[in-house]
Amino acid sequence: MGRKKLWIISILTIIMMNRGIYLWSQTSQTAATDTLGHTFLGELARSATSSIASCPLFPANSIWNYNISHLPVIPNSANYIASIGITSKLHAAFGSPMPGYPPPGMPYVAVPGTQPYVSTHFYYTKESAPGPYPIPSNVPVEGGRQSPGDRHVIVVNGDTCTLYEMWASYPQPDGSWKAGSGAMWSLKSNSLRPEYWTSADAAGLPILPGLVRYDEVETGVINHALRVAVNHTQSAFLWPARHFASTHSSTNLPPMGLRLRLKASVDISSFSPQNRVILTALKHYGVFVADNSDLNSLELSGAHTPGDYWNNNDLALLGNLHASDFEAVDESALQVSPNSGQVASRQQAHSGSLKLTHLSITQLAVEPLFQLHIAINSAHLIW
Numbered sequence: 001m002g003r004k005k006l007w008i009i010s011i012l013t014i015i016m017m018n019r020g021i022y023l024w025s026q027t028s029q030t031a032a033t034d035t036l037g038h039t040f041l042g043e044l045a046r047s048a049t050s051s052i053a054s055c056p057l058f059p060a061n062s063i064w065n066y067n068i069s070h071l072p073v074i075p076n077s078a079n080y081i082a083s084i085g086i087t088s089k090l091h092a093a094f095g096s097p098m099p100g101y102p103p104p105g106m107p108y109v110a111v112p113g114t115q116p117y118v119s120t121h122f123y124y125t126k127e128s129a130p131g132p133y134p135i136p137s138n139v140p141v142e143g144g145r146q147s148p149g150d151r152h153v154i155v156v157n158g159d160t161c162t163l164y165e166m167w168a169s170y171p172q173p174d175g176s177w178k179a180g181s182g183a184m185w186s187l188k189s190n191s192l193r194p195e196y197w198t199s200a201d202a203a204g205l206p207i208l209p210g211l212v213r214y215d216e217v218e219t220g221v222i223n224h225a226l227r228v229a230v231n232h233t234q235s236a237f238l239w240p241a242r243h244f245a246s247t248h249s250s251t252n253l254p255p256m257g258l259r260l261r262l263k264a265s266v267d268i269s270s271f272s273p274q275n276r277v278i279l280t281a282l283k284h285y286g287v288f289v290a291d292n293s294d295l296n297s298l299e300l301s302g303a304h305t306p307g308d309y310w311n312n313n314d315l316a317l318l319g320n321l322h323a324s325d326f327e328a329v330d331e332s333a334l335q336v337s338p339n340s341g342q343v344a345s346r347q348q349a350h351s352g353s354l355k356l357t358h359l360s361i362t363q364l365a366v367e368p369l370f371q372l373h374i375a376i377n378s379a380h381l382i383w
Contacts, residue, residue, distance in 0.1 A: 050209070050216060050224050053110035053158030055187045057209040057224060062190055063240050063341045064209050064225050068261055068329050069284045077328040079252035084230050085296060086324040092278075092315040093229075094212060094302025105304040106152045107140030108208055113159030119176035120166070127197040129184040133164045135177060141169055152200055153179070154208050161187040165200035165207055190342040193242045195357065201227075203256035203290040204242030210288060212302030214309050217274050222281035227301040229293035230254060236356050239331070240341045245292055254289045255356060260298075260326045261286035272314050279321075286329065298323055330354075 049056040049065055058064050074080075094105050111134050120131030134157050142152040153169040156162070168180030183199035185191075185206050193204050201207050210227025234253035235246045241257025254260075262282035271279060278300075293299045300318070304310075332354045334343040 052208070053156050055156060055158060055161035058187060058341065059190055061342050063331070063334060063343050065223065066334065066343045067284050068259060068286050068331070069264065071329040071331060074328045074330040076252065080254045080258065080328045081323050081326060083232065083250070083253045084298065084323040086322060088231070088323040089297050089319040090321040091295065091297040091299050092302060092318050093299045094304055095310040095312040095315050096308045097304070098312070102143045102147060103304060105302065106142045106154060106207060106211065108154035108156065109136060109139050110156045110158050111136060113157060115157070120182055121176065121178050122180065122182050123168070124181040124198060128182040131182070133166070133177070133182065137175065152207065156187070156208070163187055163206055163208055167200040190340045192240055192339055192341055195242055198243040201290050202243065202245035202292060203237060203288065205240065205257070205288060205290050207301070210290060210301060212278060212300065214303060214305040217277045220277060222277060223285065225259070225285045226281060226287045227290045228260065228287040229291035229299040229301070230289055231293055231296050233289060233292055238356060239335055239338055239354050241288070254328070256289055258289040259286050259329050259331055260289065261329050262321070263325055263327055266321065266325045271317065275314060275318060278318070298326070
């Protein structure tokens, strides 16, 4: 997947694989009213926030948890969609495991407060949250321990409700970890990362709250925004994103943090009940553009549950929808502060436009050009 800022990334071996999540933790979801066939207008159309290990995935007034079905379309929407490719298919980058293929997706684990913390060392030190992190020795790594891919590691401390995420993660013999970058969030707070800082995701956003999770689908409702990767983005980002990962200056390419929504006019009645839950969420909460993809598709991230719970053939039918079925929405009236993910109340809502943030010429001059080598055989980062 696309990675960090304007730095040169040299990968010895890249193998594209589906994404998902290895669900080690005991998760819980309080179901809101079933959204199938309904449209929620107005403000926070949810009775409870999504949760993991009894922790909310950000406050109820977080931009992640805001129903955007009533928001206006952003003026440049048509150009953004055209640059993605109007025939680009929606692709579920998750599902049930298949023999001979890596486990699909991004694993996470929920741990108690007693979990020992271990040392972490990051290549992008200045933009990473310093360790130690509460990482179990047997924590799952995206794609498996031998994966040459993005190798995300995601951990939730269920006692403190702190989310830890790492990218390009490699365990070391002494129990410590080396990774490309690391980030942490309080799941009870709307605070964003510092401006221009990456995370374990190219947009500087958290990954976990944007994943499709099977347990949520089974309740009949997903009541939060999801996460998508597209083939090309521009060297800019929109709130609530904090970072970009592109050298392309075209203003018609989608910036990181752009919110896409499945058009209300799209008929989803012919899809399976499970797929309708996902598609209803795309109409009500949409997706954040959060990463670059080597695939010519809208790559929807999701949670992999061990076992054959997902019907892969059924998920493939999501590909009957294309980028032309989506539109980009204008979230400018929702911003309370550029450094917070809190959405404005109806009384606070204002007219205006979000700042499209680019890297300044001064910052370009001082940004070093790094070359990151991922050593597949030795399974650690070369510093």
